[in-house]
Amino acid sequence: MWVDAAAPVHAVGDWGRNAARNAGVTRVCRTVFRRLETVSVKERKKRPTPEQRAAAVAFYRESGLSAQKAAEELKMVPRTLEAWIAKAKRAEIDPDGTMSPERVTELLRLQRENASLRREVEFLKKAGALLRERDHGPNGTR
Numbered sequence: 512m513w514v515d516a517a518a519p520v521h522a523v524g525d526w527g528r529n530a531a532r533n534a535g536v537t538r539v540c541r542t543v544f545r546r547l548e549t550v551s552v553k554e555r556k557k558r559p560t561p562e563q564r565a566a567a568v569a570f571y572r573e574s575g576l577s578a579q580k581a582a583e584e585l586k587m588v589p590r591t592l593e594a595w596i597a598k599a600k601r602a603e604i605d606p607d608g609t610m611s612p613e614r615v616t617e618l619l620r621l622q623r624e625n626a627s628l629r630r631e632v633e634f635l636k637k638a639g640a641l642l643r644e645r646d647h648g649p650n651g652t653r
Contacts, residue, residue, distance in 0.1 A: 567592060568599045 559567075571581040571592060578596060582589035604610070604618050 564595050565599070568595050571596060 567581075567585055567587070570585065571578060574581055574584070576584065578593045579589045582592040585592065600619065601615055605615050610618075
């Protein structure tokens with residue numbers, strides 16, 4: 512009896528009870544292993560080069576997309592891209608690696624706070640312009 516390659520392997524029962532069925536699974540397993548043997552372990556577990564990582568981070572920064580969306584575009588795991596982005600930020604802050612981790616963390620916190628304050632100022636400018644326009648009309652007259 513031949514077992515279909517698409518059949519789930521876990522559906523096979525006890526190896527001692529059904530020799531014909533097990534023989535078919537063995538053939539399927541051998542076929543799968545032969546296919547895996549043609550691809551070396553290095554090719555299967557190929558790690559991205561530093562250039563590829565830098566290109567992914569650059570794509571994220573230039574695209575203006577969230578890390579999640581950028582990772583989907585790059586067909587990669589979002590958490591991996593987020594880790595690369597964090598590592599790139601730390602490398603920009605301390606390229607030599609001479610600063611203490613606490614100092615790097617503090618600089619990152621201050622950068623986030625600074626960005627948040629800039630967004631708030633921008634929002635307040637726009638809100639003020641809308642209020643002036645509402646109060647004075649589009650031409651600045653009352």
